[in-house]
Amino acid sequence: MPEPFVKTSSRVISIPRANIDTDQICPARFLKITDKANLADALFFDWRFTPDGARRVPPSFIDEPHNAGRQLLVVGDNFGSGSSREHAPWALRAWGVRAIFSTSFADIFKGNCLKNALLPIVVSAERLAALQALAVSNPDGEWTVDLESQKVTLPNGGSFAFEIDPFARTMILAGTDEIGYVLSRLPEIEAWEATHPARVETGEPRLGREGVAAR
Amino acid sequence: MAERPRTLVEKIWDAHVVSSETGAPAILAIDLHLVHEVTSPQAFTGLRERGLKVRKPGQTVATADHSIPTLDPSLPILDELARKQLAQIEENCREFGIPFYGKGSALRGIVHVIGPELGLTQPGMTIVCGDSHTATHGAFGALAFGIGTSEIEMVLATQTLLQRRPKTFKVEITGRLQPGVGAKDIILALIARIGVGGGTGHVFEFAGDAIRALSMEERMTVCNMSIEGGARAGLIAPDETTFAYLKGRKFTPQGAAWEEAVAAWRKLPTDEGATYDRTIVIDGDKLEPMVTYGTNPGMGIGIGGRVPTPAEVGPAQTADLERALAYMGLQPGQSIAGQKLDVVFIGSCTNGRIEDMRAAASVLRGRHVADGLRVLVVPGSQQVKKQAESEGLHEVFTAAGAEWRESGCSMCIAMNGDQLEPGQYGISTSNRNFEGRQGKGGRSFLASPLTAAASAVTGVVTDPRTLPGIAGHAAVSHSPSVEAR
Numbered sequence: 001m002p003e004p005f006v007k008t009s010s011r012v013i014s015i016p017r018a019n020i021d022t023d024q025i026c027p028a029r030f031l032k033i034t035d036k037a038n039l040a041d042a043l044f045f046d047w048r049f050t051p052d053g054a055r056r057v058p059p060s061f062i063d064e065p066h067n068a069g070r071q072l073l074v075v076g077d078n079f080g081s082g083s084s085r086e087h088a089p090w091a092l093r094a095w096g097v098r099a100i101f102s103t104s105f106a107d108i109f110k111g112n113c114l115k116n117a118l119l120p121i122v123v124s125a126e127r128l129a130a131l132q133a134l135a136v137s138n139p140d141g142e143w144t145v146d147l148e149s150q151k152v153t154l155p156n157g158g159s160f161a162f163e164i165d166p167f168a169r170t171m172i173l174a175g176t177d178e179i180g181y182v183l184s185r186l187p188e189i190e191a192w193e194a195t196h197p198a199r200v201e202t203g204e205p206r207l208g209r210e211g212v213a214a215r
Numbered sequence: 216m217a218e219r220p221r222t223l224v225e226k227i228w229d230a231h232v233v234s235s236e237t238g239a240p241a242i243l244a245i246d247l248h249l250v251h252e253v254t255s256p257q258a259f260t261g262l263r264e265r266g267l268k269v270r271k272p273g274q275t276v277a278t279a280d281h282s283i284p285t286l287d288p289s290l291p292i293l294d295e296l297a298r299k300q301l302a303q304i305e306e307n308c309r310e311f312g313i314p315f316y317g318k319g320s321a322l323r324g325i326v327h328v329i330g331p332e333l334g335l336t337q338p339g340m341t342i343v344c345g346d347s348h349t350a351t352h353g354a355f356g357a358l359a360f361g362i363g364t365s366e367i368e369m370v371l372a373t374q375t376l377l378q379r380r381p382k383t384f385k386v387e388i389t390g391r392l393q394p395g396v397g398a399k400d401i402i403l404a405l406i407a408r409i410g411v412g413g414g415t416g417h418v419f420e421f422a423g424d425a426i427r428a429l430s431m432e433e434r435m436t437v438c439n440m441s442i443e444g445g446a447r448a449g450l451i452a453p454d455e456t457t458f459a460y461l462k463g464r465k466f467t468p469q470g471a472a473w474e475e476a477v478a479a480w481r482k483l484p485t486d487e488g489a490t491y492d493r494t495i496v497i498d499g500d501k502l503e504p505m506v507t508y509g510t511n512p513g514m515g516i517g518i519g520g521r522v523p524t525p526a527e528v529g530p531a532q533t534a535d536l537e538r539a540l541a542y543m544g545l546q547p548g549q550s551i552a553g554q555k556l557d558v559v560f561i562g563s564c565t566n567g568r569i570e571d572m573r574a575a576a577s578v579l580r581g582r583h584v585a586d587g588l589r590v591l592v593v594p595g596s597q598q599v600k601k602q603a604e605s606e607g608l609h610e611v612f613t614a615a616g617a618e619w620r621e622s623g624c625s626m627c628i629a630m631n632g633d634q635l636e637p638g639q640y641g642i643s644t645s646n647r648n649f650e651g652r653q654g655k656g657g658r659s660f661l662a663s664p665l666t667a668a669a670s671a672v673t674g675v676v677t678d679p680r681t682l683p684g685i686a687g688h689a690a691v692s693h694s695p696s697v698e699a700r
Contacts, residue, residue, distance in 0.1 A: 078411060083347045
């Protein structure tokens with residue numbers, strides 16, 4: 001179960017690149033795992049290593065010692081496009097990222113982030129440009145992201161409010177997830193199902209070769 | 216009193232809202248949950264940790280497609296992680312009582328190919344899967360979208376999802392496609408027009424004469440890549456083409472129930488006067504075969520065109536363009552046709568259905584692939600494979616020098632050993648040309664099966680209309696679907 005998240009203060013990493021897709025965030029070959037272990041190592045893997053497996057020179061920003069422990073990313077438009085893999089937010093969280101600033105996030109990725117207490121913070125194009133400039137001019141300034149008050153405070157004294165899905169906010173602040181909420185509504189679901197018969201019946205369990213039943 | 220006119224999406228949405236509490240997302244009932252080996256293991260682990268069962272195993276079905284080899288299925292799986300993952304889905308399905316079409320099943324295949332061919336996919340349904348190309352099922356007038364692993368666990372546990380009502384985006388393709396132009400070219404043209412984030416927050420509804428004229432297989436190709444335009448789902452209203460495809464399939468209603476179902480499905484199309492949040496109209500008459508030149512599916516041009524220059528894309532996109540062209544090893548302003556290739560991949564949930572196999576075979580029949588070129592033809596399912604073999608298509612491919620393989624996602628996602636090598640150029644009928652998507656350092660051009668097959672013959676990116684005797688895609692693929700049922 002996730003821990004409650006209320007606010008954090010951290011230096012930022014700026015990646016001024018648009019349309020960063022989930023294959024960049026976590027390449028598909030790292031999707032053969034059956035758990036969530038070691039995904040921090042997969043984060044932006046192909047940006048960090050050559051196809052031969054050698055660390056790139058100069059090293060990717062992820063491998064720069066001064067970036068270790070930074071929890072906030074400032075990225076270009078349309079972050080997280082592509083596949084539905086939740087491994088992408090898992091990898092970001094495993095590495096330590098808690099919030100990402102962009103003008104837009106791909107829908108599935110955004111939903112996956114919220115389910116992992118990783119905040120996708122949408123800002124205007126003008127604000128993003130200002131944030132990117134700030135990350136360059138004051139690379140070691142601490143930013144504070146406060147989910148409770150929905151406010152970001154910048155090292156230059158500025159601050160701004162951000163929007164986030166209110167239901168997801170409640171879940172993240174409480175450190176709970178949605179399954180418990182929906183299970184508490186099971187009587188309504190059952191009542192609905194009583195008047196809406198199943199549209200398909202996928203049939204007897206079968207495994208492997210046709211006709212070999214599962215149980 | 217007349218009801219408010221509604222769109223197809225609104226009708227399906229309204230029919231599946233179990234409850235909507237103020238401030239919370241709606242609880243949306245899910246009719247069908249498709250499961251595969253890659254995105255589900257952690258969801259089953261979550262169920263075990265909570266002590267929960269799969270609530271509706273009879274509305275759930277699983278297969279193995281992403282990490283499964285496309286070699287002879289009697290061979291052992293050498294990749295230890297893939298082998299473990301494939302064993303895990305089998306074990307999970309056994310433990311939780313989920314029907315599973317695994318290695319060795321005649322009904323196994325890519326999850327988005329088998330759902331429709333088994334008749335599990337039906338109009339008006341809500342369908343989800345831990346895969347972004349779940350939009351494919353929208354071709355039947357179903358609200359179908361990809362979900363993450365947390366949501367997989369939610370659906371397994373409750374057969375519902377918490378969702379906010381999506382905005383609607385009508386995509387009208389007018390007119391009639393020219394010979395040699397097909398469904399893949401429609402969707403690549405749309406994405407090139409609106410960009411990879413153009414549909415974010417929306418659900419597409421594809422309409423217009425050019426869409427109506429498409430077969431179900433072609434409609435699936437269009438809807439499949441909705442996500443590449445940023446839309447989580449893409450739908451086409453059901454019609455006679457839809458009903459003809461579905462009739463008599465393994466899981467479609469039979470007898471009187473069939474008539475009842477069709478009568479209900481006829482009420483699904485968008486009402487006269489209903490409005491959309493956004494609309495775009497594209498002239499289908501003017502479309503040409505499309506091919507991508509860059510590292511996202513929005514970087515596409517007509518095959519007769521030239522790679523754009525920084526001046527053409529403007530300052531906001533110059534950095535993206537330059538990075539993409541550096542990765543691709545292409546020059547601004549160069550022709551895309553004539554670009555040298557190392558590999559051709561024909562398959563995937565985008566273009567791995569029987570009509571795609573037929574289109575590719577129509578080009579390769581009596582021809583040979585270019586020297587030094589590797590050509591993989593990977594059917595989307597074991598049923599597609601069987602049907603293609605019954606039509607002798609596999610002999611066309613192998614005689615031409617192409618590899619004819621078992622079904623699976625294969626080189627679309629390069630998880631199973633089928634992949635581009637660093638620096639190689641591939642033309643691919645799949646859906647993503649992201650950096651490294653088809654293999655570390657691999658460079659992908661996305662195109663239709665006709666274009667990929669024509670390029671296989673010449674060894675360079677080739678407009679299929681330039682090969683003598685190539686019938687237009689329309690002529691190739693508008694024959695009635697006769698694949699195995």
